[in-house]
Amino acid sequence: MSTMDIAKKYVELCKTHQNQTIIETLFSPDVVSVEAAVPPGGASAEAKGVKAVAEKGKEWMANHEIHSAKVEGPWPHGDKFIVRFSYDVTNKPSGQRFAMEEAGLFTVAGDKIVREEFFYPMG
Amino acid sequence: MSTMDIAKKYVELCKTHQNQTIIETLFSPDVVSVEAAVPPGGASAEAKGVKAVAEKGKEWMANHEIHSAKVEGPWPHGDKFIVRFSYDVTNKPSGQRFAMEEAGLFTVAGDKIVREEFFYPMG
Numbered sequence: 001m002s003t004m005d006i007a008k009k010y011v012e013l014c015k016t017h018q019n020q021t022i023i024e025t026l027f028s029p030d031v032v033s034v035e036a037a038v039p040p041g042g043a044s045a046e047a048k049g050v051k052a053v054a055e056k057g058k059e060w061m062a063n064h065e066i067h068s069a070k071v072e073g074p075w076p077h078g079d080k081f082i083v084r085f086s087y088d089v090t091n092k093p094s095g096q097r098f099a100m101e102e103a104g105l106f107t108v109a110g111d112k113i114v115r116e117e118f119f120y121p122m123g
Numbered sequence: 124m125s126t127m128d129i130a131k132k133y134v135e136l137c138k139t140h141q142n143q144t145i146i147e148t149l150f151s152p153d154v155v156s157v158e159a160a161v162p163p164g165g166a167s168a169e170a171k172g173v174k175a176v177a178e179k180g181k182e183w184m185a186n187h188e189i190h191s192a193k194v195e196g197p198w199p200h201g202d203k204f205i206v207r208f209s210y211d212v213t214n215k216p217s218g219q220r221f222a223m224e225e226a227g228l229f230t231v232a233g234d235k236i237v238r239e240e241f242f243y244p245m246g
Contacts (some may be wrong), residue, residue, distance in 0.1 A: 004244060036200040051183040072207075075226040075242035082226040082242045084195075084207060103198040105228065110224040119198035119205045121127060 003108045007081035010106065010113065014071045014083070019061070021053045028112035030099035036102075037122045053116075064089045067097070079108050126231045130197035133229065133236065137194045137206070142146035142184070146177045151235035159225075160245045176239075188213045190220070204233050 013022045033047040033056060046055045052078040055099060066089050087100040102120035105112050136145045156170040156179060170179045180242060189212050198204040210223040225243035229236050 020245070027166055034200070036198075073226070074223070074244075075159075076244060077228075077242040080228075080242070082205060082228065084226070101198070103196070103207070103226065105200075105203075105205065117200055119200040119203070121197075121199060 002076075003079055003081055004074070004076045006108050006111065006113065007076055007083070007106070009073055010081075011074050011083060014085075019057055023050060023057070025051065026113050028109070028114045032114055032115050034115070034117045036118055036120050051071050051078070063092050065092060081106050124234050125199075126202055126204055127197070127199045129231050129234065129236065130199055130206070130229070132206075134194055134197050134206060137208075140192075143177075144179055146173060146180070149236050150176065151232070151237045154236055155238050157238070157240045159241055159243050186215050188215060204229050204231070 005053075010022060013026070026067075027050050029050050030048075031053050032071045033053045035045045048051045057073055066087060066115050068088045071083060072084040072086075074081040081108070083104045085100070085102050085104065088097070089100055090097040100120070102118055103118045105119065109114040133145060133149055136142075136149070138161060140218070150173050152173050153171075154173050154176050156176045158168045161168045170176045191211045193209040194206060195209075197204040206227045206229070208225050208227065211220070212223055213220040223243070225241050228240045229240065230238040243245075
């Protein structure tokens with residue numbers, strides 16, 4: 001499969017909220033997920049391995065109510081592709097509602113996503 | 124300056140069509156610009172050095188009439204940032220009008236943009 005094939009599957013599954021299928025079918029067991037910002041509490045900005053990445057996703061979902069979500073792209077280049085995410089969410093612990101705008105840069109190897117990097121302003 | 128400072132300047136100058144100022148003030152002399160697709164005629168997908176990159180930009184501008192342009196972002200991550208471009212253009216030689224959707228991934232070092240990579244579907 002080409003990078004664009006993987007990218008299109010990723011976006012399609014995102015749009016239909018099939019996060020579990022993304023993890024099971026598109027991610028390498030050794031996938032690395034990197035945030036732009038170091039999370040509060042001194043946790044690492046990097047999650048390594050599909051289990052840690054799945055856990056990070058679940059935790060985020062548990063802590064946020066999603067009012068609306070838009071996924072745009074993908075835009076490919078070689079073994080990488082970019083996707084844009086626009087979310088309107090409420091953080092459950094704080095009750096704060098906010099617009100989340102970010103871009104994801106994904107790297108593909110052996111028909112699997114091996115790296116995801118999230119880009120967004122900090123602070 | 125932070126990556127975000129450079130990124131914001133870049134976007135601001137893009138929005139006001141100050142391409143020459145971008146080249147003179149934000150690009151490293153050794154900037155490398157990489158297209159997702161190899162241009163027709165066997166030219167390289169990579170332009171090296173600020174002169175070659177400026178030339179590429181001028182050539183593109185000479186060959187396209189821009190009806191509207193939208194620049195969104197920037198979204199930073201470490202020493203990199205992503206910008207999204209949406210253009211409505213007519214290619215002058217062919218007369219074909221089309222929507223151009225792409226994302227740019229920029230790398231900053233020493234307060235200058237040292238690499239730009241353009242992401243878009245091919246074919």
